[in-house]
Amino acid sequence: MRVFVFGFVRIGEGVAGMPRLAEVRDAAEPSSAEQRARHSRILRVAAQLGAEKELERVQMQEVAKRAGVALGTLYRYFPSKTHLFVAVMLDRIDRLDAQAEKRPRGSLSPCDAVYETLVRAGRALLRAPLLANAMLQSAGTSNAATVPDSAKIDQHFQQLLLDAAGIDEPTTRDATVLRLVVALWFGLLQSALNNRTSIPEVESDLRVACDRLLGDLPGNPR
Structure with missing residues (x-):
């Protein structure tokens, strides 16, 4: 059974080719400046390795080294x-x-601002296709109960788009239409990563989705 959340389709663990979770335990949070620097260095190295090789070939030992x-x-x-x-x-x-x-922010309408934000984010991801696959694969198969950062991805991305649209107090419908656009955006990105859709087609389809779904956001021209 698939469960849709903001930006991703969560599916069960253990799918062929997908990363499996080790034993469930809480992840430590860096608290000192030295720990935060170490934490950032790990993320930077993981991103470098993820851009160089497929996720299955990235080894935790190599990341640590x-x-x-x-x-x-x-x-x-x-x-x-x-x-x-x-x-x-x-x-x-x-x-x-x-x-x-x-x-x-300039003079962009909320609809255009969300579109431009998603285009920039998409181009940034697609510049490193192996890393994009690693991130989408990991986030798409993670459970928020065991990987709390997966829920933070949804929350932070939603806030990024609300800020872009200039919406300080979103209604339930505002949140829903943004969630739908992001779900479509992730699907389009995966299609591009699988060489089924070109980047211009992704951006053209995203334009249609934003125009159709976000036209009623507060602040758009009537």
């Missing part, structure tokens, strides 16, 4: 490879959010 940390330290922060690449994706979304804060 390149990041200069003990394997036990790596597993303390990221109990499985799924935890690791979900965290990489969350970090990428937060970077997009930081970049958006520096960019003036």
Whole structure:
């Protein structure tokens, strides 16, 4: 049974070719400046390796070695490879959010602002297709109960789009139509990664989806 959440389709663990979770345990959160630097270094190395090789070939031992940390330290922060690449994706979304804060909103309508945000995010992901597959695969098969960062991805991405649209108090319908657009966007990205759709086609289809679904957002021209 498929369960749709913001931006992803969650499916059961153990699907062929998908990363499996190790034993379920809580991931540690970095608390000191040194720990945060180590945590960031791990994410950076994981992203580099994910861009170089398929997810199945990325080894936790290699991540630890390149990041200069003990394997036990790596597993303390990221109990499985799924935890690791979900965290990489969350970090990428937060970077997009930081970049958006520096960019003036200008005169774009909410619909256009959401479209432009998704186009920028999509282009950034597709520049590193192997890493994009690793992040989408990990996030799409993770369970929020065992990988809490997967729920944060949905929450942070939703907030990124609400900020882009200039919506401070979203209605239930606002949240619903944004969720639908993001679900379509992830499907289009996966199609492009599978060489079934070109990037221009992805962006053209996304334009149609935004126009049809987001036309009633507050602030759009009537």
